[in-house]
Each structure stands twice: as C-alpha cells, then as structure tokens.
Amino acid sequence: xxxxxSQCNEQFLAKADPGSHLAxxxxxxxxxxxxxxxxxxxxxxxxxARGWIESGAAVVVDVREQHEYDAGHIKGAIxxxxxxxxxxxxxxxxxxxxxxxxxRSASRCGAAAxxxxxxxxxxQITRLAGGLLAWIAAGAPIEK
Numbered sequence: 001x002x003x004x005x006s007q008c009n010e011q012f013l014a015k016a017d018p019g020s021h022l023a024x025x026x027x028x029x030x031x032x033x034x035x036x037x038x039x040x041x042x043x044x045x046x047x048x049a050r051g052w053i054e055s056g057a058a059v060v061v062d063v064r065e066q067h068e069y070d071a072g073h074i075k076g077a078i079x080x081x082x083x084x085x086x087x088x089x090x091x092x093x094x095x096x097x098x099x100x101x102x103x104r105s106a107s108r109c110g111a112a113a114x115x116x117x118x119x120x121x122x123x124q125i126t127r128l129a130g131g132l133l134a135w136i137a138a139g140a141p142i143e144k
C-alpha cells in the first residue's frame with residue numbers, strides 16, 4: 001500500500017473509531033455532514049433483514065474482524081473487516097436484492113456505509129439495526 005493510500009486508510013479507520021489512537025494521532029474532528037448518513041443509507045429491523053436473508057434477497061456483508069466472524073456469523077455473510085476495508089471489495093448486488101451491512105452493534109457498519117457513499121457507490125445500502133447483538137437477542141440463527 002502506498003503512502004497516500006495508507007494515509008487515507010488510517011484517516012478512514014480513525015473516523016470509524018473516534019476514540020482510537022489513530023484518531024487522536026491525526027486530531028480528526030467530525031463535522032455534522034460527516035455524521036449524517038445519505039438518503040441512500042437506511043437501517044433495517046431484524047425481522048425484515050431475516051426475511052430478506054431467508055428468501056435469498058440480501059447480500060450480507062459482515063464488517064467485523066475475523067475472530068468475531070469465527071465466533072458466530074449470519075449464514076452466507078461475506079466477511080470484509082473494517083480494519084482492512086476497501087469499498088471496491090463490495091460484491092455486485094443483483095437487481096432486486098439488498099446490500100445489508102452489519103457488525104456487532106451497528107456502529108462499524110455505519111462507517112463502512114459512509115465510506116461506500118463517499119467512494120461513489122450508487123446502490124442502496126442497508127444497515128442491520130442493533131447489529132449482531134440484536135440479531136442474536138431476537139433469536140435469529142448464527143453459524144460458526
């Protein structure tokens with residue numbers, strides 16, 4: 001990874017976790033525009049997401065880390081950890097299907113969604129409200 005690319009990635013990761021050492025080192029601040037999500041990003045409840053997944057109508061992307069994924073994940077989820085995030089790795093979403101991003105609690109997937117929008121992604125992006133914690137609390141299945 002080149003210097004410019006590395007710096008951009010560090011800035012993105014610092015924004016994803018404002019309390020991190022990267023954010024503190026780079027003295028990154030957040031404007032109101034950066035915190036506000038685009039109209040192309042919406043939250044979806046567990047029941048709706050589960051229906052999409054069970055009917056094959058969702059492309060599920062898990063932005064947690066490998067060890068979290070290995071401990072339990074939504075069946076069929078594609079692992080794209082936020083720590084190595086590249087918006088160009090997002091799989092193509094067929095017409096009629098939903099891109100569903102999730103993480104542990106719906107925080108990291110927000111950073112990933114924002115980065116997708118900023119990178120020029122044109123499709124609709126949905127985030128799983130409450131993340132995997134809410135998914136498990138609702139009794140929805142996970143696999144290991």
